[in-house]
Each structure stands twice: as C-alpha cells, then as structure tokens.
Amino acid sequence: MERYNRHIILSEIGQKGQDKLSNAKVFVIGAGGLGCSALQYLAAAGIGTLGIIDFDVVEVSNLQRQILFGSSSIGQNKAIAAKKRLEDLNDSISIIAYPIKLTHQNALDLFSQYDIIVDGSDNFETRYLANDACILTSKPLVFAAIYKFEGQVSVFNYNAGPNYRCLFPSSPKKGMVPNCSEVGVLGVLPGIIGSLQTNEVLKIILEIGDVLSGKLFCYNALSLQTSILKIIRNETSFQSVLERKKDFYKTQTNFSCDTEVNSVSIKNVSFDKTLQLIDVREPHEQPKITEIEVTYIPLSQLESQLHKINRVGTKVIFCQSGIRSKRAVQLLNTLGIVNCYRLNEGASELKNYINTPNKTH
Amino acid sequence: MQLRIKYFGQIAEVTQKEEDTIEFQGASISELIEALYSKYSALKYENFQVAQNQELVSIESKITGNEIALLPPFAGG
Structure with missing residues (x-):
C-alpha cells in the first residue's frame, strides 16, 4: 500500500x-x-x-x-x-x-x-x-x-x-x-x-x-x-x-x-525558622495562637495580602476545621506560590500541641 | 565516602538543585535519607524512590555505589 x-x-x-x-x-x-x-x-x-x-x-x-x-x-x-x-x-x-x-x-x-x-x-x-x-x-x-x-x-x-x-x-x-x-x-x-x-x-x-x-x-x-x-x-x-x-x-x-492539596499533620511539622505559619481565620475567631509567631491573613483577604507570604520556605496554613485552609492552599497554588501545606488539624489542636511540654519538636 | 546525588522533578524543587556531592559515612540508604531530611527539612513531605548506580533499590539496602538518585512519581499526562 x-x-x-x-x-x-x-x-x-x-x-x-x-x-x-x-x-x-x-x-x-x-x-x-x-x-x-x-x-x-x-x-x-x-x-x-x-x-x-x-x-x-x-x-x-x-x-x-x-x-x-x-x-x-x-x-x-x-x-x-x-x-x-x-x-x-x-x-x-x-x-x-x-x-x-x-x-x-x-x-x-x-x-x-x-x-x-x-x-x-x-x-x-x-x-x-x-x-x-x-x-x-x-x-x-x-x-x-x-x-x-x-x-x-x-x-x-x-x-x-x-x-x-x-x-x-x-x-x-x-x-x-x-x-x-x-x-x-x-x-x-x-x-x-x-x-x-x-x-x-x-x-x-x-x-x-x-x-x-x-x-x-x-x-x-x-x-x-x-x-x-x-x-x-x-x-x-x-x-x-x-x-x-x-x-x-x-x-x-x-x-x-x-x-486535593498538600497537607501535613502537626506532629510532622518542623517548627524551624524557615516555617511560616498562616492563620486564615477571621480576626474574631478563637483560640488565638500566641505562643509562636503566626501570620494572620483571613481567607477573604488572601489575594490582596500576598506580600505577607514568604516566597521561599514552607508555609503551613490552618483555620478552624480545615476547609478554609484547603481553599487557601488551592488559591496559593494557582497563584504560583509553592511549598504550601494545609494543616490537618484545627487551631485548637494546634494550640494544645504547642502547650504540650513533651512534644518532640 | 563521596556520593553524587541526583534529584528529579519535585525533589529538585525542594533541594533547589539537581545534583549534590556529599561526604557520607553511613552504611545504608535509610541513613542517607535521614541525613538528607536534616539537610532539606521539606524533603520529609515528598514521595520518592531511591536508585543506586542506576538501579532502583529498597531503603534498607546498603550503600554500595556512589551514584544515588531520588525519583518521585509523576502524575501528569
């Protein structure tokens, strides 16, 4: 042929x-x-x-x-x-x-x-x-x-x-x-x-x-x-x-x-200097994490406050239940910001973990 | 022992380089991975397999070669 x-x-x-x-x-x-x-x-x-x-x-x-x-x-x-x-x-x-x-x-x-x-x-x-x-x-x-x-x-x-x-x-x-x-x-x-x-x-x-x-x-x-x-x-x-x-x-x-987005459990987070912890809840929501350094950017303002987010290093994002933090990671990924992880746990569990004396980090 | 380590895909983004040459005294691949975890903490979140002298090996393997590669799975099509 x-x-x-x-x-x-x-x-x-x-x-x-x-x-x-x-x-x-x-x-x-x-x-x-x-x-x-x-x-x-x-x-x-x-x-x-x-x-x-x-x-x-x-x-x-x-x-x-x-x-x-x-x-x-x-x-x-x-x-x-x-x-x-x-x-x-x-x-x-x-x-x-x-x-x-x-x-x-x-x-x-x-x-x-x-x-x-x-x-x-x-x-x-x-x-x-x-x-x-x-x-x-x-x-x-x-x-x-x-x-x-x-x-x-x-x-x-x-x-x-x-x-x-x-x-x-x-x-x-x-x-x-x-x-x-x-x-x-x-x-x-x-x-x-x-x-x-x-x-x-x-x-x-x-x-x-x-x-x-x-x-x-x-x-x-x-x-x-x-x-x-x-x-x-x-x-x-x-x-x-x-x-x-x-x-x-x-x-x-x-x-x-x-x-789905990258997510991480508290026990696997290495709380070192390169880590940026971001709280995407609204200002009135409790409990506040005051024990360690946290960047506050409500989800609704994430896009307008991108300058607060470190371009290098790992970002771990949390909220009350894990829904808004997931949306935040999706949004940051689409905006080209990488190394963002959603914390599997909510703010209360994070606070408890930080205040536990024998934690390993 | 001097090891040449190659990073592929997402791993190279974590390490910010495609290749490393390191001096390493440990005996096994798992010890090497631990050492790399402390050098690049974000590596812990990554999924990868290890090749030694161009052959995929388990992490329990002894280090016998001097060329190591960290290979992540790719999803894209």
Missing part, C-alpha cells in the same frame, strides 16, 4: 511487519498531552484498531499541547474530537472513542479487547487502575508520565518484566503530587514523551529492537539529560494484585485527586 511505503521498504518492517500493525489493537487511556501525541503516530502508522478513552472535554488551555484539537473542538469530548481528527489522518483504520471514565467496573472488559494498553492519564488513581487491570488481563502497559519539564517512560507487565508497583508500590497520598493543570507543563514535553510511548508500542508489535521493559527512562527537557534506571520485578506486588481479582469490580474508583 502506497500509504505505508516508507515502512514497508525498511527491511526490519516489510509487508509482514506492516500487516502486524494492521492487525494490532491498541487502547489509549487519555487524549491529553501524551495521548494526543501518541495517537497521531499510532494512527499514521496504521494500527488497525485504536481505542481512545477520555471523559473530559477540550478547553482552550489544552490547545498549548494537546495538538489533535483546534478552536473548533472546544467544549467537545476529547475522545470523540480525537477520533474525528484521526479519521482524517488515516481513514483506513478503525477508531473507537469511549467518552467515559475508566473505572474498576469497565477496565477489565475494555482491556481484554485490545493487545496493548497505553497510559496517558493524568492522575494516580487511573495509573494504578491501569497497572492492576493490565496484570489481571495479561496486557503490556506502555507507561509515561510528565511533570513540568521532565518525563518518565517504561513498559510494564511485558515478558515477565516488572509492573508500575515494582517501581512505586502504592499511590501517593492525594494531593501530594500535582498534575499539569495545577503546576504547568512545557507544551512540547508530552509531544516528545508521547512519541517515545508510540515508539515502544511499535517495537512490541513489530518485535524489533529492545523494549523498555524493566527500565525507567527519565528525560529532562531543560538539561537534555536522560537516565535509564533498572527496575527489579517484585513478585509480591503481582501476587497482591492477583489476590484482589475477585473484588476488583467492586472497588470504587476515586478521582478526587485534582481538588
């Missing part, structure tokens, strides 16, 4: 390899930065069946990096908008859009219809769900994740290699690790990293080259430094996922991480 001529004339691929691509079924989780990048080359390469799952809609702030979309896609579901664009790119393949959330209830059924799973999601709940569902359905997982200017790529659950839990055993506490919408990302970064994911998919299907299994590839767009770190397979992590198979369908998939 003329379309795939430049593949077919490569002796490593040939017509036989191109037929393998045509017969392959690849499922891409997320049509965001990574997904848009990976999907373009998967479609262009002639992957016979492409599944795309994304429940989200296109927003104008996505266009800086999610290059399957244009102004006319704003407000449309991402999976459907991606399918529309990719059908124009290659009308000889079959593209299936799933405008839904990936959950514990649908993951196993969806994965079993495909050969390879590509993880381009933007939260840990989906990443661990995809990892576990790949173990339960025996599918290779082509993983990538990005942060600001850095990317990670690996292939999990492939040829007796490790899975994501062998690298990071369990999901970080909610809000501990921000995603792109919270901290920003260099637009071209998912382009580079998503292309590396497609490269791994093609090697797996074509059975050529060295697949990135048992290794984590790390990329830094600013320094152009790359590292390949070896990951050891941990049998226990496979066993613990397999043991939970019966209950997998019943597990509640919790996507609330986007709204």
